Amino acid sequence: MLxxxxxxxxxxSLLQTRRDWSGPELAERLAVTARTVRxxxxxxxxxxxxxxxxxxxxGYRLGAGTGLPPLLLDEEEAVxxxxxxxxxAGGTVAGIEETSVRALxxxxxxxPARLRHRVHALQSxxxxxxxxxxxxxxGVLTAIATACRDHEGLRFDYRSHDNAExxxxxxxxxxxxxxxxxxxxxxxxxxxxxxxxxxDRLRLKTPNGPRFVPRDPPxxxxxxxxxxxxxxAPYRHQARFTMHAPAEVVGGHxxxxxxxxxxxxxxxxxxxxxxxxxxxxxxxxxxxGIGFEVHDPPELVERIGAMADRxxxxxxxxxxxxxxxx
Numbered sequence: 196m197l198x199x200x201x202x203x204x205x206x207x208s209l210l211q212t213r214r215d216w217s218g219p220e221l222a223e224r225l226a227v228t229a230r231t232v233r234x235x236x237x238x239x240x241x242x243x244x245x246x247x248x249x250x251x252x253x254g255y256r257l258g259a260g261t262g263l264p265p266l267l268l269d270e271e272e273a274v275x276x277x278x279x280x281x282x283x284a285g286g287t288v289a290g291i292e293e294t295s296v297r298a299l300x301x302x303x304x305x306x307p308a309r310l311r312h313r314v315h316a317l318q319s320x321x322x323x324x325x326x327x328x329x330x331x332x333x334g335v336l337t338a339i340a341t342a343c344r345d346h347e348g349l350r351f352d353y354r355s356h357d358n359a360e361x362x363x364x365x366x367x368x369x370x371x372x373x374x375x376x377x378x379x380x381x382x383x384x385x386x387x388x389x390x391x392x393x394x395d396r397l398r399l400k401t402p403n404g405p406r407f408v409p410r411d412p413p414x415x416x417x418x419x420x421x422x423x424x425x426x427x428a429p430y431r432h433q434a435r436f437t438m439h440a441p442a443e444v445v446g447g448h449x450x451x452x453x454x455x456x457x458x459x460x461x462x463x464x465x466x467x468x469x470x471x472x473x474x475x476x477x478x479x480x481x482x483x484g485i486g487f488e489v490h491d492p493p494e495l496v497e498r499i500g501a502m503a504d505r506x507x508x509x510x511x512x513x514x515x516x517x518x519x520x521x
Contacts, residue, residue, distance in 0.1 A: 208267035210257040217254040348404020351397040389413040391424040422451035430469030439486035
């Protein structure tokens with residue numbers, strides 16, 4: 196009986212690891228006959244697990260039932276889920292903190308001691324550096340994701356970065372998560388162009404708009420597109436530089452919400468950023484400690500030259516003389 200129960204658990208675990216299994220494959224993995232596999236599948240069905248027969252060659256698939264079956268996880272999967280739940284407990288989706296804590300408590304009760312120590316060590320030795328961001332209602336995220344999937348238009352009130360309120364209608368394409376905030380990339384019907392919206396600044400209206408035929412996205416790399424949109428577009432000045440360092444080095448100095456970095460070759464990359472004052476850009480880029488060339492805007496070149504002259508003059512005046520150096 197114990198052997199049969201252990202085999203049923205192993206069978207259930209196998210069915211959860213991939214979508215389809217043939218009968219002979221399961222028999223080989225369990226070291227039993229195909230007939231025993233059929234009997235074990237029948238036992239799982241009697242216990243309430245929806246194991247479906249796949250068409251064609253005899254095979255099996257764990258289907259969706261009326262309840263959630265127990266999940267059998269290997270050690271690495273269990274650690275990954277525990278760490279993810281701890282992160283979600285303090286994340287940017289409102290309302291899931293308490294749920295995440297409950298799920299984590301259930302998981303940690305059954306984790307072997309060695310795995311609990313791994314999870315606790317990682318959590319206790321990690322200090323989050325991200326600042327608090329406005330949380331997003333999970334119902335809003337779900338509604339937007341569903342509209343993206345079903346190609347249904349969205350109508351919503353939107354508050355821009357300068358607190359201006361406006362009504363928007365858009366064809367939603369994808370949700371993008373920066374690590375601190377959620378963004379919606381969509382085609383704005385009134386502006387006839389692609390736009391990026393912060394989800395915490397929009398209020399959905401019901402019902403949704405009409406269905407639409409999906410357009411080609413504005414960029415194959417939506418993460419890079421969103422980074423460019425949110426790091427430069429909201430500001431009065433948009434700057435473009437060629438940086439004399441690999442993209443991974445330059446990107447390591449800043450999150451994607453601050454600037455967009457795209458490689459040119461193994462030694463150079465393009466940096467795009469924005470600010471309301473040109474001097475902010477000059478100081479910020481200079482402090483990176485990386486050689487660069489300025490392309491846009493043209494007036495930024497003059498501002499860099501003027502600041503360089505001031506710094507050079509200050510250095511000359513402040514340089515210690517022979518007596519000061521004693």
